[in-house]
């Protein structure tokens with residue numbers, strides 16, 4: 449398992465000595481991170497998490513996942529942001545295996561509480577009718593509005609369906625070990641709880657119960673995920689020529705300082721779609737502050753070559769691309785020969801579709817580079833659990849280093865509060881009266 453950094457498509461945009469010139473800066477950021485004396489240093493629990501995690505809780509996660517798989521058709525996962533994206537991204541990334549094992553993976557995992565859309569909620573409720581259900585509600589603070597609304601709905605549904613006692617056996621809570629509404633409720637109701645440690649922020653929490661319980665319930669091997677993360681943790685333990693994670697962080701910052709303020713994460717595998725969303729949250733919330741930061745965007749090719757391809761090739765030159773390339777992306781398919789060659793596609797006959805996809809990737813990279821878009825390629829071995837664990841740690845560490853290079857605190861998200869204050873004020877939440885008056889006046893103009 450590995451993620452390999454390829455910088456050859458940066459030629460003409462970044463000189464090799466520019467990487468060398470960043471060595472001191474990298475070393476500094478590495479030391480700040482590992483000596484835990486930088487901004488946000490109380491949120492570094494993820495750094496050694498692949499080795500230092502609660503082994504007893506890990507076994508309980510596997511037991512609960514097994515119980516859910518045995519007694520449920522559907523697992524409802526309630527959460528938003530860091531309490532949602534990692535689990536969904538991982539499950540969809542590993543999905544190709546799931547399709548290959550359909551009967552083994554009868555459990556459906558539906559995510560709610562990540563939107564306030566009533567039609568979305570109604571659709572999920574309809575899908576739950578007549579099904580055996582379990583619920584995993586995830587919120588570190590225990591007070592986030594979107595998941596709180598969804599949990600109110602599903603708690604009631606579970607109690608109606610199974611009675612209070614029965615519901616208790618099927619509701620799993622992942623939250624702070626001591627504080628918050630969810631923790632208090634769990635103590636009162638006797639729910640099975642899992643802990644999000646104080647020093648692990650939401651977007652760095654995939655390798656805790658936040659991600660691991662839904663992933664294990666979906667039928668994937670979380671031991672292998674941790675193995676992959678451990679390997680990455682070791683591989684990127686020190687700065688140096690071998691450290692592809694730091695090369696990626698460095699390349700991003702060199703490009704940013706040359707005016708490339710948008711990073712487009714591109715993959716040719718649709719199963720990467722939600723990993724793109726996870727990456728956008730991780731980097732967007734970590735770096736976008738103090739009027740600075742690289743704007744994280746994403747595409748799935750070749751699909752989006754027919755939408756965003758035009759802009760990337762030919763539009764504003766303020767972006768770079770990071771392409772995720774898989775050495776091996778699941779089972780292959782061979783295009784067959786047609787005796788009449790009715791569509792003129794016989795030149796593709798007997799070629800593996802993975803090769804056709806690869807040629808699309810190579811052709812696109814060359815075209816975009818010629819069009820003035822620097823490309824970074826990150827080569828990943830395969831779409832399996834070990835590689836997933838490795839990728840998660842790779843991006844988390846690169847994000848922390850990159851954030852320190854940018855001069856921001858990569859572990860807070862002060863900007864997220866502003867919309868909440870306005871939303872609460874407009875909804876009439878007690879304590880927000882003054883802001884409500886101000887906003888209503890603005891809206892009436």
Ligand code: PA5
Pocket residue numbers: 528529530531586587588589590591592595649650651652733861
């Ligand atoms: O990364 C983060 O910290 C955020 O995206 C949170 O995960 C998100 O706001 C949800 O918070 P909570 O888990 O407290 O409900």
